[in-house]
Amino acid sequence: MSTPSSLAGLAYWVKTFGCQMNFHEAERVSGLLDAHGLLPVTTAEEADVCIFMTCCVREKADTHLAGQVSAMASAPAPPSGRRTVAIGGCIAQRDAENVRIAMPRADLAFGTQAIPKLPELIARSRATKPGRILVDVEEPYDAFSTDLPQHRANAWRAWVPIMYGCNNFCTYCIVPYVRGRERSRTAADILAEIGRVRATGAREVYLLGQNVNSYGHDLEGQPTFAELLREVARTGVDRVRFTSSHPKDLTVGTLEAMAEEPAIMPHLHLAAQSGSDRILAAMGRRYRKADYLALAREAHARVPGLALTTDLIVGFPGETEADFQATLDLVDEADLQGAYTFIYSKRAGTKAAEMPDQVPSEVAHERLERLAEAVQRVSAKAHRALVGTHVEVLVEGASKRGGEVLMGHSPENYTVHFPKPKGVAVEELTGAIVDVDVEEARSFYVQGKIAGEAR
Ligand code: SF4
Incomplete structure (x- = not known):
C-alpha cells in the first residue's frame, strides 16, 4: 500500500x-x-x-x-x-x-x-x-490547518486567517452551511504566525475571516477585532489589510485603529449588497440603507484618505426597478471609490433559492450593466483625484501589459502601473515599496513614474 x-x-x-x-x-x-x-x-x-x-x-x-x-x-x-x-x-x-x-x-x-x-x-x-x-468531508470544525507548512504564492504577502465560518446566514449565502459557525483563532496563535511570515519576507499581512468584525466573540479573554488589528500593526509589518467586514459589526474602535496605526492601510471593503431596505431585509443583512450610509460617512470622517469599496448584488429575488434604483443611488450617496458587482446566483440549500419572484436573467444582466457604469464613474473619479499626487506602492511584479511595466497597490488599494527602471530586473523590485508620481488615470488603474529609491 x-x-x-x-x-x-x-x-x-x-x-x-x-x-x-x-x-x-x-x-x-x-x-x-x-x-x-x-x-x-x-x-x-x-x-x-x-x-x-x-x-x-x-x-x-x-x-x-x-x-x-x-x-x-x-x-x-x-x-x-x-x-x-x-x-x-x-x-x-x-x-x-x-x-x-x-x-x-x-x-x-x-x-x-x-x-x-x-x-x-x-x-x-x-x-x-x-x-x-x-x-x-468529515466536519470536525474545531480543527485549524494553520500550523501546516505554507507555500506562499508571493513572499511579500501573507494571508492570515483569524477566524473561520460565519453565523450570519444571509439568505443567499451558502458559506455558513459549508464552513460552519464562527471559530476564532487565539490572538497568540495569530501573532505567532505573523512573526513567522515576517521572518520569511512578508511585508503585507492580509487578515482573513468571513466576518472579521465579530472576531473573538466565541472565545473567552480574547481581544476585540479592533484591539487585534492594533497588535498586528505593532508587530512591525509594513502593511495590514483585512476582509470581509459586515456592516452590522463594524465598530468605531476599528475605524480609530485604522486612523491611528500607520501600518493599517486606509482601505475599507464593506459589503452593502443592496441599497433597498426591502431587499436588505429579504437578504437577512440586518441593517438598512440609512445605517450603511451613516457608517460610510463615519468611516470617511474618521480615517483620513480612506478608500471605501463594496460588493453589490443585482437580481435578488423580488428586486423591482425601484429597489435597483436604490442600489444605483447608494453608489453615489456612500462616497464609494469602487465596487464589485454581481448577479444574484441561486444556491440550492439557501432560503433565497426558495423565494418567489426570481428575477429573469435578461433583466438582471441589464441591471448589472447599468450598475457597472455607475461604479465605473465613481472609480474613474477616484482615479482622477490621484493624478498629480504621490503614492507609496508595494510592487507586485510585472503588469499584464508586459515586463517593462510594473504594478502594485497604493495604501488605499488602488492599482498603480509604472515603467520598470532601465537595468533593473522585475524580481529585484518585486516586494519593494516605491514612491510613484501619478500622471494619468485609466479606468482600472492609474499610472505614473517612480520617484526616489525602493525600500
Ligand atoms: S454573505 Fe458573508 S456574512 Fe452573510 S452568511 Fe455569507 S459569509 Fe456570512
Whole structure:
C-alpha cells in the first residue's frame, strides 16, 4: 500500500477558484505537498497530482470547474503514468455526492477540514483501482490547518486567517452551511504566525475571516477585532489589510485603529449588497440603507484618505426597478471609490433559492450593466483625484501589459502601473515599496513614474 512518503518526486499542480480564504488554503496544500517531497509544476499536463480548490458561492464557478476536470480525461498521461485528480474546498465539502456525478474523472474529494490529511488521502487514492472516488468531508470544525507548512504564492504577502465560518446566514449565502459557525483563532496563535511570515519576507499581512468584525466573540479573554488589528500593526509589518467586514459589526474602535496605526492601510471593503431596505431585509443583512450610509460617512470622517469599496448584488429575488434604483443611488450617496458587482446566483440549500419572484436573467444582466457604469464613474473619479499626487506602492511584479511595466497597490488599494527602471530586473523590485508620481488615470488603474529609491 502506498504511503505519503511514496509520493516524493511526484509533480503537483494546484488550481484555485474563489475567495482569499481559498487562496490561503491552496498555499497550505502546496506547503504540505512540498513537505512530502512533491514538486510544483505550472501546468496540469505535467502533473501527477492535480488539485482543484473549489468555491461554491457562485454557480458559474461550479460549471467552469466541471469543464476543467472533465478535460483531464483526455490529457496525456503524466510521467508517473497515473494522474490523480483531487477536488478540495467548498464544493467538495458541500456536496461530495455531486462531485461523484458531475465530475466522474475525479479520484478524490476532500473537505475544507481534511487538508492536513491530504498526503495520506492522495496515497490511498493512488493505491486503489482507478475509477473509484475517495471522499473525506468529515466536519470536525474545531480543527485549524494553520500550523501546516505554507507555500506562499508571493513572499511579500501573507494571508492570515483569524477566524473561520460565519453565523450570519444571509439568505443567499451558502458559506455558513459549508464552513460552519464562527471559530476564532487565539490572538497568540495569530501573532505567532505573523512573526513567522515576517521572518520569511512578508511585508503585507492580509487578515482573513468571513466576518472579521465579530472576531473573538466565541472565545473567552480574547481581544476585540479592533484591539487585534492594533497588535498586528505593532508587530512591525509594513502593511495590514483585512476582509470581509459586515456592516452590522463594524465598530468605531476599528475605524480609530485604522486612523491611528500607520501600518493599517486606509482601505475599507464593506459589503452593502443592496441599497433597498426591502431587499436588505429579504437578504437577512440586518441593517438598512440609512445605517450603511451613516457608517460610510463615519468611516470617511474618521480615517483620513480612506478608500471605501463594496460588493453589490443585482437580481435578488423580488428586486423591482425601484429597489435597483436604490442600489444605483447608494453608489453615489456612500462616497464609494469602487465596487464589485454581481448577479444574484441561486444556491440550492439557501432560503433565497426558495423565494418567489426570481428575477429573469435578461433583466438582471441589464441591471448589472447599468450598475457597472455607475461604479465605473465613481472609480474613474477616484482615479482622477490621484493624478498629480504621490503614492507609496508595494510592487507586485510585472503588469499584464508586459515586463517593462510594473504594478502594485497604493495604501488605499488602488492599482498603480509604472515603467520598470532601465537595468533593473522585475524580481529585484518585486516586494519593494516605491514612491510613484501619478500622471494619468485609466479606468482600472492609474499610472505614473517612480520617484526616489525602493525600500
Ligand atoms: S456574512 Fe452573510 S454573505 Fe458573508 S459569509 Fe456570512 S452568511 Fe455569507
